[in-house]
Amino acid sequence: MGRAGQIFKFFAGEALRVGGEIVPSVRPGLTLEVTREPLGVIGLITPWNFPIAIPAWKIAAALAYGNCVVIKPAELVPGSVWELVRIVAESGAPAGVINLVMGTGSIVGETLVTSADVDAISFTGSVATGQAIAAKCVATGKKFQFEMGGKNPMVVLDDADLDVAVEACINGAFYSTGQRCTASSRLIVTGGIHDRFVEAMQARRRSLRIGNALDAATQIGPVVDAKQLEQDERYIELARTEGGSVFGGGRATSATEGFFLAPALVTNTTSTMTINREEVFGPIASVIKVAHYEEALAVANDSPFGLSAGICTTSLAYASHFKRHIQAGMVMINTPTAGVDYHVPFGGRKGSSLGPREQGTYAREFYTTVKTAYIAPGNV
Structure with a gap:
């Protein structure tokens, strides 16, 4: 309101x-x-x-x-x-x-x-x-x-502030139950920080409070309906079938009625897997490990979508290059891909x-x- x-x-x-x-x-x-x-x-x-x-x-x-x-x-x-x-x-x-x-x-x-x-x-x-x-x-x-739609990438480079990166990815991927067209559904992480990032994401993911969306303490509310819940679960199972390692993603209980799903983090994925090609619209994020910034940028642009994209880095050079070369209508630096101001243009490119x-x-x-x-x- x-x-x-x-x-x-x-x-x-x-x-x-x-x-x-x-x-x-x-x-x-x-x-x-x-x-x-x-x-x-x-x-x-x-x-x-x-x-x-x-x-x-x-x-x-x-x-x-x-x-x-x-x-x-x-x-x-x-x-x-x-x-x-x-x-x-x-x-x-x-x-x-x-x-x-x-x-x-x-x-x-x-x-x-x-x-x-x-x-x-x-x-x-x-x-x-x-x-x-x-x-x-x-x-x-x-x-x-x-x-x-969107299949928005968040790039995390070796020089990123780990705490900033984790909070940006948790917010972008899981808040609003991932039901945002600007959600960070692809986390593209370079090798030097990958393992520490995944470990920190897992710890932060497990700490998220699931429950009544009207409760101020709740961080993850329900999926909108049974149909969307079933769709989320199909994508989780498909990611597992295609070789991804799935953490979380089970049905959750709450004191209120609703369709509750624990946030899921999928590791060991590649950019060709279905989970990284199609919009899911749920609290599900996949991790793609890359060798360096150049590969990260190429993977980020390898999508039929181009709505929002982000990068976590302390390098002005990388941030500036990313802003110029990412194929997206909105670019976020060290901040979640979701969450926009109302007085500036909103929109993307490609599909x-x-x-x-x-x-x-x-x-x-x-x-x-x-x-x-x-x-x-x-x-x-």
Whole structure:
């Protein structure tokens, strides 16, 4: 809720910062004006893992730039968006400006995507669904913005501060039960620090408190539902079958009802294993041992995704080189790959994102269209 409030406050200011340009013409007597206008009606399709924040950063941006909104939340978490839309509506939004529809993706989502009355689609969800929606948007001439999967690497070099590296990886891999598109699911570690890092990760992993997400002392809450729990367990078993050594990952008990899974660390993996190629979306991280920085960078870039990436190092030279050469939309230095600010662009490259960035001032690239006017003096 706090993040949603920050997002709306930021975009309230953005509504007054939609400027334009007056540009000299190459032809005598002409003046050029470049302005931005709203797109029209925006269809928003949001996921279950951030049920307030993601709808907030889509709704707030769309409204700030003058659009109307039709939002379809994930079926698992409609209540959060219901309350958010209610608050916006009761705060004075004109009738019809913000609209909530609920139902399955195959029916309600399909209607949004194919409707001639919807001018653009902003979607956050799986790669397969995003690609299918993109094809339909192209066919119907809709502008689109998609945030999809991630298989985010965290590189740990020999010169890293071990405590900093372990805490960054524990946070990035396991907090929020690993149910973040920016989670650190691939830990790429150089040989000189590998064994100490794995030992420290194991000790820290075993100390994590699993339980009721509403308890302030809890560090790892439940998996979202039975289907996701079964998916997590399939990936753990597949990692074991392909030769990985799995530590943790068993079902956990709690005083509250829910689908609880102990965080899993998978060692002795290679970059070609399924656990390092596909997004799991659970509290599971794999360790890939490499010889040196150059190999670490190559392995980090060897992925169909490119959302977030991190490096733990005390070397300014390595940090600077990594920032420039990693194929990701967001780069973290000595800090978790998950956890972003609301006033700067969010998004990736390759299979992680399609279309303009979300959040910050860059959101205007999606939610507005550009108009160029040529003005001659005459009788105007």
